[in-house]
Amino acid sequence: DSGVTQTPKHLITATGQRVTLRCSPRSGDLSVYWYQQSLDQGLQFLIQYYNGEERAKGNILERFSAQQFPDLHSELNLSSLELGDSALYFCASSINTPSSYNEQFFGPGTRLTVL
Amino acid sequence: ELKVEQNPLFLSMQEGKNYTIYCNYSTTSDRLYWYRQDPGKSLESLFVLLSNGAVKQEGRLMASLDTKARLSTLHITAAVHDLSATYFCAVVIISNSGYALNFGKGTSLLVTP
Numbered sequence: 001d002s003g004v005t006q007t008p009k010h011l012i013t014a015t016g017q018r019v020t021l022r023c024s025p026r027s028g029d030l031s032v033y034w035y036q037q038s039l040d041q042g043l044q045f046l047i048q049y050y051n052g053e054e055r056a057k058g059n060i061l062e063r064f065s066a067q068q069f070p071d072l073h074s075e076l077n078l079s080s081l082e083l084g085d086s087a088l089y090f091c092a093s094s095i096n097t098p099s100s101y102n103e104q105f106f107g108p109g110t111r112l113t114v115l
Numbered sequence: 116e117l118k119v120e121q122n123p124l125f126l127s128m129q130e131g132k133n134y135t136i137y138c139n140y141s142t143t144s145d146r147l148y149w150y151r152q153d154p155g156k157s158l159e160s161l162f163v164l165l166s167n168g169a170v171k172q173e174g175r176l177m178a179s180l181d182t183k184a185r186l187s188t189l190h191i192t193a194a195v196h197d198l199s200a201t202y203f204c205a206v207v208i209i210s211n212s213g214y215a216l217n218f219g220k221g222t223s224l225l226v227t228p
Contacts, residue, residue, distance in 0.1 A: 002157065031214075033215065033216075035216075042218060042219075042220045042221065043203065043205075043218040043221075044218075045208075045215040045216060045217065048213045048214065048215060050213065055210075055212045055213030055214075056208075056210050056212065056213025056214060056215050058215055088155075090157065090158065092158075092216075101146065101207055101209065101214045103148070103160060103163055104216060105160070106150075106157045106158040106159075107157060108156070108157045109156075109157055111155075
């Protein structure tokens with residue numbers, strides 16, 4: 001158990017809908033990362049937040065957005081869902097500061113199925 | 116754009132045999148990670164390699180890093196069934212204000228009796 005929690009574990013929804021995935025980082029970790037894992041794209045970095053601020057952005061679609069709240073939990077919002085958004089979404093956290101990088105620890109993931 | 120290439124992508128090996136998984140990356144980095152993933156599960160950190168020439172071993176797995184060649188290897192010694200999983204290497208991308216991991220496609224390992 002990495003100490004990173006994600007809810008829900010599974011999510012089934014329809015095309016065109018909007019969902020929110022939630023992540024709580026390890027105690028003391030200020031950085032949160034979101035990754036998408038799909039069969040065709042592999043593991044892709046989406047976005048990083050540090051202490052409430054967006055720090056790095058990867059291949060995140062405009063239909064997707066994220067935020068990190070004052071209590072450091074993070075939410076990933078996916079809207080206008082398409083079949084191709086079906087994937088395993090991971091959250092990771094680390095004790096990064098802006099000037100140093102430390103290992104990321106991954107949560108159990110949320111499996112999203114879009115029908 | 117940083118590219119991380121693993122090979123092989125699929126590996127079926129007999130118990131007791133040795134094999135090496137290779138991870139090449141396209142730009143300079145001095146930090147490389149190896150993760151293990153069981154089907155439908157999360158990523159488990161195996162090794163953190165932080166400098167050129169770094170070598171780390173845990174049980175039947177040994178990882179090394181050559182930053183000049185931009186190459187990391189994960190060597191499996193005397194494979195056992197419990198090692199069946201997908202193994203990913205990942206390289207840190209450092210931007211002006213943040214960090215991210217860039218993953219290889221993964222090596223799916225099956226160890227058979």
